[in-house]
Amino acid sequence: MYDDVHKIQNKQRSIVVQSFTNSVLDPDQPMLGPIESGGTIIANTAPGCWGPMITPRLRGGHEVTTPVFVEGSEPGDAVIIRIRDITVTSIATASGHDSSPEGFCLGDPYVAARCPNCDVVWPETHIEGVGQSSVKCDNCGNAVTPFEIVHGYTVTFDNTREVGVTLNRKAANMVAERADHFAALPDGSRQHSILNYAPADMPAVMVRMRPFLGQLGTTPSIAMPDSHNAGDFGAFLVGAPHAYSISHEDLIKHKTDGHMDIDAVRPGAVLVAPVKVKGAGVYMGDMHAAQGDGEIAGHTMDVSGSVTLQIEVLKNYAIDGPVLFPLVEDLPPLAKPYTEAEKIKGEKLAKSWGMDALEQLAPISVIGTAATMNEAIENGLDRAGKLLDMSVPEVRNRATINGAIEIGRAPGVIQVTFLAPLTKLDGAGLGDIARQQYDLK
Numbered sequence: 001m002y003d004d005v006h007k008i009q010n011k012q013r014s015i016v017v018q019s020f021t022n023s024v025l026d027p028d029q030p031m032l033g034p035i036e037s038g039g040t041i042i043a044n045t046a047p048g049c050w051g052p053m054i055t056p057r058l059r060g061g062h063e064v065t066t067p068v069f070v071e072g073s074e075p076g077d078a079v080i081i082r083i084r085d086i087t088v089t090s091i092a093t094a095s096g097h098d099s100s101p102e103g104f105c106l107g108d109p110y111v112a113a114r115c116p117n118c119d120v121v122w123p124e125t126h127i128e129g130v131g132q133s134s135v136k137c138d139n140c141g142n143a144v145t146p147f148e149i150v151h152g153y154t155v156t157f158d159n160t161r162e163v164g165v166t167l168n169r170k171a172a173n174m175v176a177e178r179a180d181h182f183a184a185l186p187d188g189s190r191q192h193s194i195l196n197y198a199p200a201d202m203p204a205v206m207v208r209m210r211p212f213l214g215q216l217g218t219t220p221s222i223a224m225p226d227s228h229n230a231g232d233f234g235a236f237l238v239g240a241p242h243a244y245s246i247s248h249e250d251l252i253k254h255k256t257d258g259h260m261d262i263d264a265v266r267p268g269a270v271l272v273a274p275v276k277v278k279g280a281g282v283y284m285g286d287m288h289a290a291q292g293d294g295e296i297a298g299h300t301m302d303v304s305g306s307v308t309l310q311i312e313v314l315k316n317y318a319i320d321g322p323v324l325f326p327l328v329e330d331l332p333p334l335a336k337p338y339t340e341a342e343k344i345k346g347e348k349l350a351k352s353w354g355m356d357a358l359e360q361l362a363p364i365s366v367i368g369t370a371a372t373m374n375e376a377i378e379n380g381l382d383r384a385g386k387l388l389d390m391s392v393p394e395v396r397n398r399a400t401i402n403g404a405i406e407i408g409r410a411p412g413v414i415q416v417t418f419l420a421p422l423t424k425l426d427g428a429g430l431g432d433i434a435r436q437q438y439d440l441k
Helices: 002-006 169-176 179-183 233-237 248-254 340-352 373-388 392-401 422-427 431-438
Strands: 012-017 032-045 068-070 078-088 092-099 125-127 135-137 148-157 163-166 206-208 212-217 270-274 280-288 305-314 323-325 361-369 403-409 413-421
Touching (some): 092 179, 212 270, 323 431, 361 431, 373 422
Antiparallel strands (some): 078 270, 092 148, 212 280, 403 413
16 A cells, blocks of 8 residues: 555655544555665654543554655565664653453553443543543533542642642642643644552652653554553553454564663664665654652553654564663673773783783673563573574573563563674674664764
8 A cells, every 4th residue: 555655655754744534553554665775763652651542532542643664675684773862842741550340441551441331342432521430422411531540649740841749639730721732742642641640649759751762663463452552551452352353373473573662762862663664664663751669560651752863774683572772871881882991900800811812892682572581581582592693591590680571561571681792793793783783883
């Protein structure tokens, strides 16, 4: 479909994205672009998680940008995504730990919300009033609540976007009266703002802002709800009773793990993502104002924002999942590049034992996803071994003494982060990225 519509159009050096999917990533739907390899994508993103979760018409739990076609990318390639900028535009947001009341979905509240009163799946809804019963079915007027907040908060940010504070009940209600304004929802967004719920169970708490993208990657090769484009959430699609049910084999084959919730996916980081459809279909969303490792509450401070990415095609690079080169300050202590002083000490020690040279090392972070944390770790170790032509026991050793296993999201997104031999990174075609990212000679 894309080629029929766009084959006579010229490639673009940059593109501004202001439109969104219906929360489903579908390779058969038209993409924006094409953009040339090395080109720039600028996007206005909508909040993920809670807003889409309380908007039954959306079918994936998030609201991500319309994918962009990258010229020259084919299945079996990869794309290098350099994150140039992430800026929060929301003035406030709300979040909290959730529950899913019975009767408000067909198997999965993220994917197939329903009105139990008129039995419509994906009903159109509107807002009436403030609070957790404010989302009403257009058809019958019933409150539709596929999700409820068990313990939550409303938070507002200062003008520098460096800190925020959680609000009391009175202030949260005032924000809810102008929810779309305070959320800064993009014009193309179709979600209800979670600010309408006005949660205020944890007032007067100060927070730091450290924005990153919870969703960044490429389009899967089968239609898939956006929040489920990962091994953990994707497991809920296996044998599901709704229209997006798939087999375990299809999940493994088609997903691209674009939904990572890894807090190191922020300005200055470099992400290498697999290409499983022609044109790659680069998309983004689910910006978070900040998050601790694990996102253990299930959700965090989802915000609107602006993003600038630079995209480059890496030909004939058939990786199964994402590879990340974080900022130095985001690396675990044992995975940071050695200082010159440390190298001098190490070389002196090696020579005293008859060794003339040490391995040249550089950081790398390989993403693993699966239904459980243990399975995700095994997936990440296996991917790292295949990528760098190492045995899994060797990866385990290197991640133990020169790295760490980091948790992106419970229940099953992890990073295998460690110092890898530059010879292995060169063999994998990633050495130059590591040298540039970490200023290595």
